Amino acid sequence: xxxxxxxxxxxxxxxxxxxxxxxxxxxxxxxxxxxxxxxxxxxxxxxxxxxxxxxxxxxxxxxxxxxxxxxxxxxxxxxxxxxxxxxxxxxxxxx
Numbered sequence: 141x142x143x144x145x146x147x148x149x150x151x152x153x154x155x156x157x158x159x160x161x162x163x164x165x166x167x168x169x170x171x172x173x174x175x176x177x178x179x180x181x182x183x184x185x186x187x188x189x190x191x192x193x194x195x196x197x198x199x200x201x202x203x204x205x206x207x208x209x210x211x212x213x214x215x216x217x218x219x220x221x222x223x224x225x226x227x228x229x230x231x232x233x234x235x
Contacts, residue, residue, distance in 0.1 A: 175194055178194070196208035
């Protein structure tokens, strides 16, 4: 089961602990795209999120001189994500 909450591009502030509680009650993982709130500003894993995504291209690198992103979570879930990455590839198909 998944729980989807979209805040971008409206830039609304989300009550992460509350969303995490609601999703966890239903057995869903909580994935937060924390691109606009860098790890300095917000640490969603400490607020109850299961997975955190960051676009390093935007705020972490700062100069738009890299194309990168990162996924943060427990080692067990990251291992599953890494396996999907190896199976599916790291880039979008040109087709």
